[in-house]
Amino acid sequence: MKSPVERQPLPWTYAARVTRVFDGDTLWVKPLAGGRYRKLRLDGVDAPEICQSGGPAARAALAALVLDQVVTVRVRAFDDYGRALAQVSAGGDDMAAALVRSGHAWSARWRRSLGPYAAEELQARAERKGVFVVDSAETPREFRRRHGPCPMP
Template identity: 50%
Template structure:
């Protein structure tokens, strides 16, 4: 047993190196450190990898916030800016969406705050049902609805999915 334990301890550095964060935003990457450098809208950010300096566009996994050209879209973007802009974060890329963006869970380094959860709890995003990754945030959205926070302070706020079906991407709205 003692020998097996020593062998396992010797293998730990190799395992740690094999699973080290890549920091390149590719699917399958482990958690890697970054800084949020730009907030696109209420569910998309650009980050700079702390390890390699690479810039990566991320979509926050599990939520769908209004488009910036949609009513309350600028307010949702501002809410995410207040939470994340210039903040060190830990990024875990889980998949890619149909637009090629990395889908990621993003946690603020200082306090572990899950940005997706904070946006849902603040009422600035609906849960996104993509592959069931919304489940951790459903209670947060429900509480925001019940309290009339954020988007849910206005009756009839249109979901981003419905808005995109009716109008297409923001650049086409009004054309």
């Protein structure tokens, strides 16, 4: 059975304060209108796992952008873990795009698509930023396939 939050018509937009950054693409927010804290996953990106090379830097980059800030959350869907897949923006800037541009995340690929942030990833690769400082950077998907999930702290 879906929670009341998951029954909202989508897309669904609200303002919230970021209270915790778990890793480079997962964060917790508290809606300004009240209600429970919500766990979000940035839609359209895949950041390094926290135990993967580049993971702590990705978390720090996202925290520097949004922690304790008021953001606009636009929920598109929910993933298999109940997290909202959302576009998060602060000051009109898309945080997922900022992470990819700075080399702290990959544009999420799906089948033959290079994902919604392919241009930002191409720019970060050309400028050798973040994880793209080396050509052979392992994607989070490949890292999870080879090593499984990171151990809980």
